[in-house]
Amino acid sequence: MSEQTEFEPKLVGFLCRWCSYAGADLAGTSRKKYPANIRIVKIPCSGRIDPLFVLKALRLGFDGVLVSGCHPGDCHYITGNYRARRRLALTKKFLEYMGVDPRRIQASWVSASEAGKFTDVVTAVTNEVREAGPNRLFTEEKEKRATATA
């Protein structure tokens, strides 16, 4: 019997520079532990998120995407996070209809002081994406078969 190594998901996190990115920073300087599965991209505001980024991340093989911004009412550009919420809600629901496991598309509100919430979110999201399994959405049929039998 070959040893089963547990699947480790790869996540991309788009974090607003004013809040969640600073929250992640605080988690680091406070030496809090969170799963190393996430790769962070700093964005100017959660309102910068375009559904294209989400789709491209899945296309590149990331197993899950996390978008995180300032709490409602706290966006530095007043309405960016509300707009992000409309776009993401629709993207998530529509992709589910297309056949994308909704656990792969995640979003949160994390402020600059919420290092604890940030580690909780990343831990929970990582676990959910691990349950969803590896993203083979865009792989070719023959590659899918090859990895299934390997």
Next chain:
Amino acid sequence: MPQLQHEARALLEQGKVDYILGFEPGTLKFSTTPLITKNKEDCARLVVNPFIANNLSVYLPKLKGRLGIVVKGCDSRSVVSLIQDNKVARDRVVIIGVPCAGIIDLDKIEQLVSRERDEIDDIVRQGDRVAITLGNGKKEFPLVSVLADNCLACETPIPKECDILLDPTDTLVTDPSAGQQRIQEVESKSVEERWAFWEKQFERCIRCYACRSVCPVCFCERCFAEETEPQWVSPAPHWQDNMSFQIIRSLHVAGRCTDCGNCERACPVNIPLRSLSKKMVDLVDELFDYKAGTDKSALPLMASYEADEAEGVFR
């Protein structure tokens, strides 16, 4: 029909419009083709019949001057949507509304009688039935069996935003559950099966962009599909890129699409595109209580928000 010809001619004669956009008989049997003219004599060729499928509002942002346009219910909402997006000014259009009684889907007719459209002699709508003449035989079917899916699901057959409303010829017969059937078929699948289903569909796409060309709300001068820095999708017709293109297109037309059904009609390889666009229409309504093109003074869907909506998406 004489009523439309008369009204259109008057608009040109009185100088109220520079162009008339309507329909004339097409070269293919039963079909109609857009008629865009400055010449009042051409108005004698204008028709209104169950085959005026195109959504002529696609031409509005491309034409200069004042435009008199013939619209069905769904098309009139596209015009409103274009007004909301500042693509055309309300005072630049004279909207001639057709109280729509539904578009006949020629593919459904061909299937019902197992004949090509060239072998069919006549198709006559009579109330809630349709009579099809083949040689010396005549067959009758319920109208609901030949109407386009989007018409079966239509809630706004009578244009609300219009300047001239033509007299009704017939009334629409709907069957919302039939109009929703193909979407439910997708929904009844598991998430994995759905992806596999769409993968199969998009293997056929040849990236002709006919769906985008007929779409009135795909008005971008430069589409993301042609961007190269970065290149979001490859122009090569791999299913992955085809599907990515269509997913993003669906999201771009969210809150603008009025389910006119023309993307699906235009697709040369019969990809069930309405199963995407109608699903998006439903989601927009369900999540944000928003119906495209019903209020010309409303902000576009993605330019507005409510403080409390889509709860549960963000943790």
